[in-house]
Amino acid sequence: xxxxxxxxxxxxxxxxxxxxxxxxxxxxxxxxxxxxxxxxxxxxxxxxxxxxxxxxxxxxxxxxxxxxxxxxxxxxxxxxxxxxxxxxxxxxxxxxxxxxxxxxx
Numbered sequence: 462x463x464x465x466x467x468x469x470x471x472x473x474x475x476x477x478x479x480x481x482x483x484x485x486x487x488x489x490x491x492x493x494x495x496x497x498x499x500x501x502x503x504x505x506x507x508x509x510x511x512x513x514x515x516x517x518x519x520x521x522x523x524x525x526x527x528x529x530x531x532x533x534x535x536x537x538x539x540x541x542x543x544x545x546x547x548x549x550x551x552x553x554x555x556x557x558x559x560x561x562x563x564x565x566x
Contacts, residue, residue, distance in 0.1 A: 462563050463554050466546045471566035475541040478560045486536050488557050493534045495544035502533045 466472060480486055493499055507530070515526035534540075543566050554563065 472546045473543045473566040475562045496542035
């Protein structure tokens with residue numbers, strides 16, 4: 462299936478099974494961040510963290526208490542996302558293709 466994909470083509474992926482390795486789970490999470498809705502949520506969360514950052518004075522200088530970034534996606538079976546295929550992510554898709562199903566959107 463991956464060989465028939467063209468650059469710029471919309472692809473829909475669905476998680477069938479969660480990989481056992483942390484690297485596989487991280488790869489799927491990285492691929493999920495290519496979805497426009499997920500990326501928008503991450504940008505909005507980052508902007509909110511910037512606006513609500515705690516700034517206090519310590520030793521006559523401003524110090525920032527930064528909030529940890531939240532994760533707005535879950536690598537669980539049944540989750541699906543859509544993105545535009547680019548050749549640079551072919552290796553990532555091939556490395557986790559036994560855990561996800563890939564179809565044209």
